[in-house]
Amino acid sequence: MDKINVILKKNQRMKKTITLILTFSALILGAFIAVIITFNDKDVDQGKATSQLFEANTPFYPSHWMDYQRAYPHDYIKPESYISAMREASVQKNGSRDLRLDWEFEGPTNIGGRITDLAIHPSDLNTIYVAAASGGVLKTTDLGNTWVNTFTEASTISIGAVAIDPNNPEVLYAGTGEANASSYSFIGDGIYKTTNGGDTWENIGLNASAYIGRILVDYSNSENVFIAACGNLFSIGGERGIYRSQNGGVDWEQILFVNDSTSGVDLVQHPEDPEILYAAMWERKRGLNSRDSFGDGSGIWKSTDGGDTWEEMTNGVPTGSNVGR
Structure with a gap:
């Protein structure tokens, strides 16, 4: 028991x-x-x-x-998911290259795609780089008689800007994603850099910038690279505004931010004083059936210390909620 x-x-x-x-x-x-x-x-x-x-x-x-x-189920397309899908598609495309058919261009020859930017070799005027809105970065070494697409291995071929290092023309930067807010501008996955005249390209960051309006390489110090980043067109936030790298694109810092729907769309450097920079900011956002291409965030900004500080220029230029690009 x-x-x-x-x-x-x-x-x-x-x-x-x-x-x-x-x-x-x-x-x-x-x-x-x-x-x-x-x-x-x-x-x-x-x-x-x-x-x-x-x-x-x-x-x-x-x-x-x-x-x-x-x-679905997020009710909006996450940019990081889009970029991931583009990179996966690029891997699949490159992996099946030997299986693809050979195509020969048959026309039409009387139309063309959008060209978003040009970069010309500073000492060899026969060498030109062309940034295409949906065609990569093309290069000619014979003043345009023949062209080669140098950007075939990247995951996106939508280019918003291209810039050549004035002190080392073998170094170029390409910003992916066309900055023009068309019906649907294809987004990019950041900044690419080549150190061999376009033979190979490497992604060096700003992957969430979506669209790039301008790239500027400091003529007095090639380590200083400035980017006008637009950010996503169909959503707020993200990497937008003016960015600067002081080590040739290894690291990036945001040096000008206006608001979560205002893009950095253009940049220019004073030809005699490299510390003076001007930046064009553009407030714009898109919906499936709506478009705002103006706002209080649009305007011209100036820096006199290489981008450390900025001041909006309001004397003699348009201001207010109706200012566009």
């Missing part, structure tokens, strides 16, 4: 132990699920806020349905 009581007590203790373990496990699982739901809700709430901001009081169009299918 005593043995039976001992066995029963052991069974009861074991049941309590198992019950405690199951209860504790359920609590941990519940907390984990709650955290996941919280983060997902934040993403969804952010997407809804963006959607409501750009699409309020607009009718429902077929384009909405196409967009929502691709954005």
Whole structure:
């Protein structure tokens, strides 16, 4: 009888132990699920806020349905997901290159795509680089008689700007993503750099900038590189404004930010005083069926200390909510 009581007590203790373990496990699982739901809700709430901001009081169009299918469950397309998909597609394309058919161009020859920027070799005027809105970076060494696309290995071929180092013409920078706010400008995945005249390119950052309006290499110090970054067209935030690298693109710092929907779209350096810079800022945002190409954030800014500090120029230039690019 005593043995039976001992066995029963052991069974009861074991049941309590198992019950405690199951209860504790359920609590941990519940907390984990709650955290996941919280983060997902934040993403969804952010997407809804963006959607409501750009699409309020607009009718429902077929384009909405196409967009929502691709954005679900976040209600907006996450730029990092888009960039990841572009890079995966590039890997697949390059991996299957030997299996592709050879194509021969048959025309038409009376139309052309958008050219967003040019860079000319400072000592060899026969060498020119052309940035195409949806065609990569093309290079000619015979003043345009023949062209070679140097940007075939990158994950995106939409180029917004290209710049050549005036002190070392083998070094060039290309900013991906066309800065013109057309019906849909293809976004890029940051800044690329070549040190061999375009033979190879390397991505060096600002991956969330989406569109690049201008690249400026300091003629007095090639380590100083300035970027006018637009940020995402269809959502606020992201990497936008004026950025500077002081080590040839290894690191980047934001040196001018106006607001979360204002782009840095152009840059110029004083030809005699490299410390003087001018930046054009453009407030713009797009929805599926809405477009704002102006705002209080648009304007011209000036720096007299190489980009450390900036002051908006308001004397004699347009200001206000109706100012565009």
